[in-house]
Amino acid sequence: xxxxxxxxxxxxxxxxxxxxxxxxVPFEEELVWPSAEESFLARTPxxxxxxLETDAGVMSESEAIVNYIESVHPQVPLVPRDAFxxxxxxxxxxxxxxxxxxxxxxxxxxxxxxxxxxxEIKQIVHQRLERALAALSRLTRLEAFALGSELTLADCALAxxxxxxxxxxxxxxxxxxxxTEPVTAYLERLARRPALQxxxxxxxxxxxxxxxxxxx
Ligand SMILES: N[C@@H](CCC(=O)N[C@@H](CS)C(=O)NCC(=O)O)C(=O)O
Numbered sequence: 001x002x003x004x005x006x007x008x009x010x011x012x013x014x015x016x017x018x019x020x021x022x023x024x025v026p027f028e029e030e031l032v033w034p035s036a037e038e039s040f041l042a043r044t045p046x047x048x049x050x051x052l053e054t055d056a057g058v059m060s061e062s063e064a065i066v067n068y069i070e071s072v073h074p075q076v077p078l079v080p081r082d083a084f085x086x087x088x089x090x091x092x093x094x095x096x097x098x099x100x101x102x103x104x105x106x107x108x109x110x111x112x113x114x115x116x117x118x119x120e121i122k123q124i125v126h127q128r129l130e131r132a133l134a135a136l137s138r139l140t141r142l143e144a145f146a147l148g149s150e151l152t153l154a155d156c157a158l159a160x161x162x163x164x165x166x167x168x169x170x171x172x173x174x175x176x177x178x179x180t181e182p183v184t185a186y187l188e189r190l191a192r193r194p195a196l197q198x199x200x201x202x203x204x205x206x207x208x209x210x211x212x213x214x215x216x
Pocket of ligand 1: 012034049063
């Protein structure tokens with residue numbers, strides 16, 4: 001049995017959970033918070049979540065985790081069979097995580113956790129996000145799904161990251177930089193999927209615990 005460890009307010013945790021639910025793979029969840037304790041670092045070297053416990057061992061990094069799940073549970077595939085199409089899925093996920101979510105993450109402390117905003121960071125992140133979000137619209141038209149007519153790992157990533165990025169930009173700049181018409185419609189379509197509804201309901205339920213964890 002796979003065990004997904006972390007907390008449901010985390011978008012990276014939710015990416016993995018969305019994949020597991022869509023594929024119908026049985027799994028358990030364990031609520032754990034990031035830690036720098038040696039025993040924790042033995043499972044996840046930077047003390048981050050999510051990590052996945054498997055019969056073969058423990059692994060961290062959500063992208064490695066979802067690709068492992070895809071390899072060992074190929075039923076209900078979330079990557080295309082064609083090698084090029086599969087590479088385009090990975091391209092899109094890497095793009096969104098590296099240039100959009102990871103960039104926007106620099107706003108989260110001030111936007112969500114009451115830390116003092118730093119003006120230079122706000123400006124740099126705004127410029128980079130503007131560029132990356134324009135580029136996103138070149139990588140995908142977000143029609144039925146991000147890359148065609150089937151749900152893929154790219155949708156599982158976009159569905160959990162883009163709303164958080166949108167909210168962070170709204171709270172920081174007064175404008176949701178993600179919320180163009182095609183993105184909003186696409187996210188609404190995905191949010192109707194039972195798997196994502198479950199992910200989001202669990203996320204909402206976890207938010208007060210997460211707030212308490214952040215307050216220490
Ligand atoms: N690249 C990692 C990112 C995971 C990540 O940053 N998780 C956050 C929670 S959303 C975390 O554990 N933060 C605590 C820390 O960085 O110490 C992945 O894809 O799993």
